[in-house]
Amino acid sequence: MPRFNRPLLRALSVFVLSSGMAAVAAPAGAQQSGEVILDARCSSCHDRLADGRISRIGEIRKTPEGWDMNIARMIIMHGVEITSEERGALVKHLSDTQGLAPSETRDWRYILERRSGVFEDIPDEDLGVMCARCHSYARTALQRRDEAEWVKHAHFHQGQWPTTEYQALGRDRNWWELASTQVPKRLGELYPLQSEAWDNWKARAAPDLSGSWRVIGNRPGKGAFQGVAVLAGKGNDAYGVKMFLFYADGSKANGEGEAILYTGYEWRASVTLDGEDTLQVMAVSAGGGEMSGRWFLEDPDSIGGDIVLARAGKGAAARIMAVFPPHIRIGETATLTLHGVGLGGDIDLGSDVSVDRIVSRSSDIIVVEATASGSPGARTVVAGAAQGPDALMVYDKVDSIRVEPAYTIARVGGGAIAPVPAQFEAVAFMDGPDGVPGNDDDVRIGVMPAQWTVGNHGDFAAALDDAKFAGAITQTGLFEPAVAGPNPARPFSTNNAGDLAITASVDVGGQSLQGTAQLIVTVQRWNDPPIR
Template structure:
């Protein structure tokens, strides 16, 4: 406690001195902008825990706190920072209560969070931001999603910039006050103008959502469909049960199946629904059939974190489940409510080759007819359902034959009057491969800092009717089996990155090398570098032809600055 208090004092004093020494422009003066906005605080625990520093005015607004809106992750990060830097002591129950209150009363509306939901999902995306100056000013150190998931009063945006200058004094020379578009203009000033306009505290979306928000009615049975890079499609069921005495807590029981490798997993979990639509949960594997999953094999002990978005009509929930310890591993998940009518979640395989031998096609869903006949299923011209091999309310097994003259392209599935558009595709050849993701990033580690892995998968494509690769009529065939290896990405003479950066296994999972100096490498260099990831595929029945695809992989330094503040003591983490 004494060390934390001393550290907070040192940071606070040095921040004040450095801000004063750098002479920031007048617009960064916290007192220069007054705001009539703000939300009264009506939570006794919050007032008692934070009121010593955050003063309350006559309208019940607390300084700083009342002039912000954030996601649950944003509010938790604020509490973690207070604990780490200001010596605040909070027991887990109090911290959880404060995060829940602030997320519900000063959160984001669905329309505000939807464009940037990737940030809380910990999803790596390539995005374009409309303001280049703000992207360069803020995005040089962290994702723009950190700014986009906040709403602040004008004064609070100014104070945020001042906080950066206090905690990270070099930021002025690195970006804030360097490289302005016009003489005498600093990038941070233009960025603040943009942030105030783009992400104000008071919005129509939040006002409308606050007036309409109520307990979400999500209990019941749901159909699960998803995708995991490296393993493909996943289908299953989720049972959601309310926790007695709580309007926003639920338990879950999940059973899902990977049709490609045959593994079935069962999970049990618990969920808090923040702001009426923000699903935050954790689930643990309680049983499985077949080999251990990749995520479990990487040391996660079967626990997954769940970040999802509940749609307004309570009919669909979508998002991402990831491991937490290594958030590069995860599933994209979509839940749809199961009702009395049959619902098709998807099919496997997702493509059928024309002229091939009879193939088993599996249909996954809920309430599927168990008395199905071959004539009840239609898949378009050239695709014949020869037999119903097995039927269950959650899955059907069909034997289908595709003629050699079947047209190439997407096919609708018609099942006793229900139509599933573009449920699968028919193809006659594989024209090219695409590796996903389109570029990879891994980080060395394992000694001082954790490793960051990078999974890949190969997707086969048909060039479509025009026969040209990369045009709009191309047909996605789906995942195919490939052989993987690493190829040198030459940057310097006698470049040898491919020997040291790491290894890629038969599943397409890249494991980086260890952090620190490597005495086996010239100059005792570390194991960083960049390489080509190469995949080779030999299409069946195409005379031994081999297709090849590559993607660029950067193996970088460990992530020393972790914005989740993972070094906090467990007993004070909400």
């Protein structure tokens, strides 16, 4: 079975960014050159239909990553020849003219943001077994086609991978019959080509995002950061990016890079920060005043966190974006830093949290000394016109510790494919109104420093002593997997895969509280396309 090879994929994951950049900077309008490229590179196999659309291509809508993967498949499977610049311009053109509206991607952004360990919310179990056992369900839910086009898509699957019918969860049912009748019908209803959301969205002009922005983010294992981004429009939705970031722990990360805005809201940036190559996948809000999503290392992309940008400077909406640290204990006097835009006027930290002293203030940053009393719960923080709903959590005591993520995977590696680490955080909770830990009414306080240990999860892991072989955890909660391949030191010379219990111990006023997560350490992923 032909498959993607690793070097091509490595190019692919950054492809949309790098080559698209060159292409959209070209003088010819991206729209027009897109049509020219379609005719030159695609129409030899895909006819123009009577209504002017191109067969197959004109009958589908998808994300930038979806279009890029599609073109990659045309190159690998059907020998299409296309330059990097043309491919970038085509991804831009197709995403702009046949993309998805913000409401159509909202539930599935985790796959674009390359978040790991996500449990997908699939409409029903049958659809999951049929269409989400080789790849994510989000890959399907991020495409729009009518029933007849979903049928053709099923034909491509069966033609390309005839063994599908005979695999587990394929031979217990009439897979092909379902895949070519019921499933396309259902998908055509759930995800049709035409939608009001898209019709309304595609008519809008893309916003100009040039200017300065306030940045708030988090790097699990290191902590929160804040700072400034300066975006410089270069035409055709391409931008130069400069970032100046400051971590709450006192360290800095500056850098620059480039970005493209697809479909009027899909922000894709590649920024080198403090020597590290990062990718940033964000969705721009409808008004163009905010963008949010995830930033991550280009490799390994399991390392990264949430990021939010809000427009700063003249005319920007006033807002409190974050309070560092985001929690204060009742009876405690602490230094709190408010971050945001347009922070003028009176400061209010919510009921029973007094501002004892203003240490310093600017329109972006206010440092105060504050004392909390009263009852536990979230407080809305205000500075003049700027508001931060639930920006500060007042707590009386830490009742329990949870490890986040509660369940995830890491991958052994070395040689051709680097290992994929997993990053954990210890998060403090209050029990909430019912006084019972571990349920939905628990109140999240925030991340706490912890001591980390690795144990076996379950009897089978204990029998093979996975904890000894699968890897080790650092005291910042970073699990680093062991090398790939058979290990003669293990029973049956098995590899270094494992089923582990990751435990965080947090010192809470002299008492040690613990939380545990499950980590599956598994084998390498040899084929790692932009949408898993």
